Amino acid sequence: xxxxxxxxxxxxxxxxxxxxxxxxxxxxxxxxxxxxxxxxxxxxxxxxxxxxxxxxxxxxxxxxxxxxxxxxxxxxxxxxxxxxxxxxxxxxxxxxxxxxxxxxxxxxxxxxxxxxxxxxxxxxxxxxxxxxxxxxxxxxxxxxxxxxxxxxxxxxxxxxxxxxxxxxx
Numbered sequence: 001x002x003x004x005x006x007x008x009x010x011x012x013x014x015x016x017x018x019x020x021x022x023x024x025x026x027x028x029x030x031x032x033x034x035x036x037x038x039x040x041x042x043x044x045x046x047x048x049x050x051x052x053x054x055x056x057x058x059x060x061x062x063x064x065x066x067x068x069x070x071x072x073x074x075x076x077x078x079x080x081x082x083x084x085x086x087x088x089x090x091x092x093x094x095x096x097x098x099x100x101x102x103x104x105x106x107x108x109x110x111x112x113x114x115x116x117x118x119x120x121x122x123x124x125x126x127x128x129x130x131x132x133x134x135x136x137x138x139x140x141x142x143x144x145x146x147x148x149x150x151x152x153x154x155x156x157x158x159x160x161x162x163x164x165x166x167x168x169x
Contacts, residue, residue, distance in 0.1 A: 017037060017038075017096055018037070018038040018057065019059055019061075019062050020039070020054040020057075020059045020060070020061050021039055022064065023045075023047075023050070024064055024065075025063070025080070025088070026041060026043065028085065028089060028092070029041035030109050032089075033109045033112055034105060034107075035099075035100050036099075036103020037098065038059075038107070038112060040059065047065075047069070047072060048072050051072055054076065058076070059076070060078050061076060061077045062080060063078070064079065080092070086165055086168065089165055090168065090169055093165075104159075105140075108147060110142070111144040113144040113145075115143075117140055121139065124139055128148050136152070138151065
């Protein structure tokens with residue numbers, strides 16, 4: 001495991017903790033977003049572009065890469081080494097002392113934007129399955145992609161998976 005902080009040492013400013021995930025870490029990026037963390041992940045961007053974002057916005061660059069092209073270097077890099085998702089997320093949570101509860105489900109897992117509570121349920125009618133619209137009162141919407149979220153069965157499954165990961169730590 002390699003960790004370099006070249007410009008600063010602000011490891012545990014948790015609410016400012018922001019990441020860029022290398023293209024090989026999509027699942028990790030999505031789970032960090034589920035936990036409420038700001039994670040840039042864009043498989044259409046080159047390694048150089050991702051590192052420029054990481055350096056320019058003072059984000060931690062998460063990767064499993066062993067080599068980087070000449071002249072390309074992340075100023076703040078965390079090398080996960082492992083291909084195993086459970087090990088990856090466990091290492092990131094431990095290394096950065098991430099809060100895994102208070103910001104859960106506050107970001108869009110696709111856009112990385114904070115979701116907002118839907119005030120008028122009628123405004124999202126037709127955007128969610130009828131049974132969900134009828135069975136739930138609280139909905140959240142991504143202001144960017146307009147995807148709607150609610151606390152259905154997937155929430156329980158996600159929390160169970162997260163508890164499983166936390167119990168293994």
